[in-house]
Amino acid sequence: MNYAVPIAVAALLLFAAVKKVDCYAAFAEGASEALPTLIKLLPNLAAMLAAIAIFRASGAADLLARLFAPLLGFIGIPSELAGLLILRPFSGSGALAMLTDLLHEHGTDSFIGLAASVCVGSTETIFYTLTVYCAAAGIRKARYAPAAALLSGLVGAVSGIALIRIMF
Amino acid sequence: MIAIGILLCAVNGRIEAALTALTAGADRSIELLLALAGSYLLWMGLVNVAERAGLTERLAKFMRKPLRMLMPGIGDAAAPVALNLSANFLGLANAATPFGIEAAKRLAAHNGRKSTASKELCMFLALNASAVELLPTSVIAVRAACGSADPYSIVLPTFISSLFASAAAIAACKFFEAYKG
Structure with a gap:
């Protein structure tokens, strides 16, 4: 598994060389196309991440967890996991920290x-x-994408x- | 969302926390961008090499039929979508994001109404939310660190339930497509 990606990259470059592609120029061209996207990404990221940060810091996320706990219980989700499931869509590292707490407890x-x-693994x-x-796409x-994503x-x-x- | 957050901060008597959180969130965008930038440049460069060698076209041809069923108007986004989904499957988050960005850009470019997501883009976003992964490495690492007797015991149920999640994402998108146009 650890070998797969580096070997695939090497194979790709060798294959391209055999096909007489100027690898260096092609790489530089592709990477330079990435720059404008990155610049365009930043302002949007700033706005949306600020919104997510205040949503959590203000306690809105916790409030949501408390509101939804009974509902989640109704569909078979234990109350211990309610906080984890509410946090999961917002923060990957936060969810892993909470998972660590739950595993210890x-x-x-x-x-x-x-x-x-x-x-945590399946979401x-x-x-x-x-x-x-x-x-990135300027959308x-x-x-309905957020609704479909949350439902999934x-x-x-x-x-x-x-x-x-x-199973257990 | 920001307004609700600020109001709630005020109600909870933590108004000073509001500005801190907003600033911290904006700071995160720079961190995230820097974290993304390197691997984005690397993978976009490599993808261009693959494109020149005619490899992405082969992959796109191979994946076009199954992807067409999900996203009829996929066009030239088939290659990045396929690369993104396979990178996710193998648990290569660093590689998956650049492909996903490229896929989202191309899907949006196909769409006339530029600032509104097309049904193809919605399907792609929803599919990404369910993350079918061969090995959930971070969860396994946490379980091992917490002293689990069998950190890998969750691999099979995780895999099956993420398949259910993907099916739900597809079904939900098809439902919304039919009823919201």
Whole structure:
């Protein structure tokens, strides 16, 4: 696994050389096309990340967690995991920190520990990916993409917890 | 979203925290950009080499049929979409993001209404949210660090549930496409 990517890159460069492609020029050309995108990305990122930061710092995220805990319980998600699931779409490192807490508190191979691991593994930092990709593409209205993404995350978490119940 | 946050800060008597959080968030954008920039330049450079050698076209041809079912108007975004999904699958987050950015840009360029996401872009964004991954490396690392007897025990259930999540993402997008136009 550790070898796969470097070898693929080497194979790509060798293949291109055999095809008589000027690798250095092609690389430089592609990389220079990346620059304008990066510049355009920055202002959008600043606005959206500031919004996400204040959403968490103001306690709005916690409030959301408390509001949704009963609802999540209703669809089979234990209340211990409510905070984790609310945080997960906003912050990958935050979710990993919370997972560490849960694993220490309940044990790595307990039901809560296993369920929390699966929930973190099978979902994404949805708002982060949405922010980066929309900012790069200059999209202001993501329409139903956030709703579909959140629903898919919820399905991932619920089915993950159900699988843990069945398998262990 | 910013307004709600500031109001809540005021209600909770933490108005001074509002500015700190806003600044910290904006700071994060620079950090994130710097973190992204290097690998973005690297992978975009390599992709251009692959393009010159005719490799991305082959990949795109191979992936076009299955991707067309999900995103009918995929056009020349087939290659970056395929690269992004496979990088995600292999757990290469650093490589997945540049491909994803390229895919989002091309999908948006196909669309006349530039600041509104097309249904193809929505499908791509939703698919990215479900992250089908062969090995959830960070979770395994955390479990091992916490002294799990079997850190890998969650691999299979995680894989299956992320497949369910992807299916839900596809279904949700198809539903919204049908009812919201």
